[in-house]
Amino acid sequence: MVNEYLAVFIFLVIALGFTVAGLVTAFLVRNSNPNAEKESTYECGEEPVGGAWIQFNMRYYLFAILFVIFDVEIIFLYPWAVVFKDLGLFAFVEMVLFLGILVLGLAYCWKKGHLRWE
Amino acid sequence: MNVSYGLENIWLWFTALLEKLFGWFGLPYIFAYTIEKIIFAAALLAFISISVLFLIWMERKVSAHIQSRLGPMHVGGWHGWAQTIADMVKLLFKEDIIPAKADKWVHRIAPIVVFVPSLMAFLVIPFEKNLIGQDLNVGILLIFAFSSLAVLAIIMGGWASNNKYTLIGGIRSAAQMVSYEIPLVLSVLSVVMMVGSLKLNDIVEAQSRVWFVFSQPLAFMLYIIAGTAEVNRTPFDLPEAESEIVSGYNTEYSGLKYGFFMLSEFTNMLIVSLVAATVFMGGWLGPKWLPLPGIIWLLLKTYLIVFVLMWVRWTFPRLRVDRLMDFGWKILIPLAFINIFITGLFMVIFK
Numbered sequence: 062m063v064n065e066y067l068a069v070f071i072f073l074v075i076a077l078g079f080t081v082a083g084l085v086t087a088f089l090v091r092n093s094n095p096n097a098e099k100e101s102t103y104e105c106g107e108e109p110v111g112g113a114w115i116q117f118n119m120r121y122y123l124f125a126i127l128f129v130i131f132d133v134e135i136i137f138l139y140p141w142a143v144v145f146k147d148l149g150l151f152a153f154v155e156m157v158l159f160l161g162i163l164v165l166g167l168a169y170c171w172k173k174g175h176l177r178w179e
Numbered sequence: 180m181n182v183s184y185g186l187e188n189i190w191l192w193f194t195a196l197l198e199k200l201f202g203w204f205g206l207p208y209i210f211a212y213t214i215e216k217i218i219f220a221a222a223l224l225a226f227i228s229i230s231v232l233f234l235i236w237m238e239r240k241v242s243a244h245i246q247s248r249l250g251p252m253h254v255g256g257w258h259g260w261a262q263t264i265a266d267m268v269k270l271l272f273k274e275d276i277i278p279a280k281a282d283k284w285v286h287r288i289a290p291i292v293v294f295v296p297s298l299m300a301f302l303v304i305p306f307e308k309n310l311i312g313q314d315l316n317v318g319i320l321l322i323f324a325f326s327s328l329a330v331l332a333i334i335m336g337g338w339a340s341n342n343k344y345t346l347i348g349g350i351r352s353a354a355q356m357v358s359y360e361i362p363l364v365l366s367v368l369s370v371v372m373m374v375g376s377l378k379l380n381d382i383v384e385a386q387s388r389v390w391f392v393f394s395q396p397l398a399f400m401l402y403i404i405a406g407t408a409e410v411n412r413t414p415f416d417l418p419e420a421e422s423e424i425v426s427g428y429n430t431e432y433s434g435l436k437y438g439f440f441m442l443s444e445f446t447n448m449l450i451v452s453l454v455a456a457t458v459f460m461g462g463w464l465g466p467k468w469l470p471l472p473g474i475i476w477l478l479l480k481t482y483l484i485v486f487v488l489m490w491v492r493w494t495f496p497r498l499r500v501d502r503l504m505d506f507g508w509k510i511l512i513p514l515a516f517i518n519i520f521i522t523g524l525f526m527v528i529f530k
Contacts, residue, residue, distance in 0.1 A: 063212045068313035069302060069321075071213060075220040076298040080291045080439065087271050087435035100279040102342045103430055112280060113346045114338075121350050124504070128357035131512070135364050138519075139320055139377070142368050145523065146375040149530060153523045164516060167508075176508045178501035 123175050134163055185472030187307035190219075219312055223301050231445045235263040238445075238489055245493040270438040278340060278431050285339035290432070290439035293332030296325040297446040304453050305380050307463045307473035318377040322454060323364050326409070329447060330356040333428045336440070340431035348427025351500065352411060358507040359408035359415070365515035366401035369522040370458055383462035392459040397518045399459045401511060403484070406451035408507070410444065412488060414495040415503060448488060449481070456480035 102109045137159070145152055170176055194215050201211040236251070240258070243250030255261025277286055300322045302312035315321060330353050337349015371377060373394070374385045385391075392399045408415035429440045456462060460480045463473025498506070 063209050065313050065315060067209075067212070068216050069299075069315070071216040072220050072299055072302045072312060073295070075217065075224065076295045077291070079224055079298070080294045083435060083439070084290070087275070091272050091274055091434060093274055095276070097279070099276055102278050102280055102340075104343065109343075113341045113343045117346070117350055121354050124354050124358060127508075128361065131361045132357075132364075135361065135368070138365075138368055139371065142371040143375055143377060145372045145526065150527050153527045156523065157520070160516060160520070164513075167512070171509065176504070178504045 120178060127170065127175070130166070131163070134159075185307055185310075186474050187310040187472075190310050216312070223312065224298070227298065227301065227446060227449070230449055231442050232263045232267065234445045234449065234485065235266075235441075236260065237485070238492075241486065241489045242493045245490070267438060270435050273434040275434040275436060276431075278342065280341040281431065282339040282341065285335050286431075287436075289332050289336035289339060290436040292335060293329055293443045294439045294446075296328040296332075297443045297450065299325040300450045301453075303379055304450075304457060305383060305462060306477055308380060308383075310474065311380070314378055314380050316376075316378055318379045319367060319371065319382070319454070319458070320377055322450065323360075323367075326447060326450060327356075327360055329443065332443075336432065337428035340428075342431050344426075345428050345430045348430070352428055355411070355415060355503060355507075356409060358504060359405045359511070362401050362507065362511035362515045363405035363409055365512070365519060366398040366405065367454075367458055368515075369395055369398045369519050372519070372522055372526065379457055379462070382458055383464060386461045387464060390459065390461045395459070395518075395522070397514065399455070401515055401518065402455060402459065403487075405507075405511060406455065407488060407491065408503075410447045410451055410488075412448065413492040414498050416492075416497060448485065452481045452484040452488065453477070455484050460484075 102113075138156070141152060141156055145156075194211075197215060198208065198211045201208070201214075236259070239262070240250045251259030251262035253259055254265045277283055303315050303318045303321050305311040305314065333352045333356070334349045337345040337347075337352070340346075370382065370391050373391070374382050376382065382391075429437055432440060456477055461476075462480075463477045465471055465473065465476035
């Protein structure tokens with residue numbers, strides 16, 4: 062038999078092909094007449110002051126870090142959920158402990174005000 | 180339960196024919212397999228394109244009728260059915276403008292990165308029992324893995340444009356999408372606990388007696404709310420809040436590259452609805468007394484959810500960004516954990 066993940070690769074190639082072919086078609090059929098005014102940064106008609114590659118709010122990093130913690134946790138939870146039916150009480154208690162620690166972390170963040178958006 | 184006719188029988192007949200044909204020529208099975216998957220992927224692409232064009236038209240019609248307007252009426256004749264086709268052709272011929280200050284290659288790649296993952300998620304969705312790209316045993320996890328890549332493209336597009344509005348739109352979108360992805364994935368986890376498999380066909384078959392929307396109502400609510408946020412629709416459409424930041428992350432895009440952002444938005448909405456229909460509403464299962472092909476049931480359920488999403492969009496105002504984050508982290512995530520805990524408790528007690 063064939064490794065079934067071959068289908069993922071085939072789909073990836075087809076999806077990439079479709080998207081790139083679309084963009085290439087557009088590149089071939091559209092007209093292109095750039096000028097400095099057209100290529101300036103759009104800011105509702107005002108002259109833009111400075112670039113946009115600047116520092117932004119620290120909050121975004123905090124939420125990104127929180128997300129990574131919880132996403133890794135979800136990766137741990139999925140295999141557990143698949144076999145949960147067979148394992149029963151023991152697995153349940155273990156996962157309650159594991160989740161309990163993480164929920165405690167979430168509660169700590171909440172208490173410290175990291176979940177508050179200012 | 181499973182009707183004996185339908186689209187899947189045509190597909191099974193076709194694949195059997197193909198395999199026999201390749202067998203006659205003495206070629207190994209892998210060739211037939213590859214050709215089958217290519218044909219299926221092409222058919223799927225056609226289905227997705229038509230569905231998305233239809234969805235955009237439907238969105239405009241639904242919004243119009245909710246606001247006591249008529250919406251597009253002229254292009255194509257009957258109720259402007261060809262409007263979105265005309266729009267896409269127009270986008271194809273539109274000039275492509277890349278801002279002089281932009282990071283040109285990241286700006287060019289972003290539409291590809293946004294569109295490819297949203298196509299990939301269709302690989303494991305069963306339209307009928309055997310009408311499926313490939314019934315992988317990681318199923319639902321693959322869908323989440325690919326659909327979470329969209330945030331990467333949005334932040335790429337927002338950052339590369341070197342425009343303040345796109346940057347704000349991009350990082351807002353990233354913050355929102357990562358925050359709501361956690362309740363989204365956790366809500367499906369409780370269903371996986373009850374099924375004991377990640378394969379979508381197993382999840383569908385586990386619902387032959389009662390749909391998970393009835394046995395897991397909280398998970399369904401969480402999924403729909405988080406799914407709405409995940410596809411950036413009102414009331415969670417802060418990333419592209421027209422009245423604040425022009426058009427958000429895709430402000431500097433034009434032509435077909437903008438078209439791909441728009442298409443992927445609707446493709447993602449289709450995926451969220453398809454997964455909701457499959458995981459919570461019985462997928463291709465239909466009532467026994469009405470033996471219609473499974474794909475018709477699936478599409479009926481999907482479009483019901485799509486309609487609800489559109490209805491919500493044109494009914495509710497936009498949330499404020501701090502309320503949005505509060506709602507995600509302080510209500511949805513604790514509720515998702517409570518739901519998993521209760522599900523586990525019930526399963527241990529009533530084993």
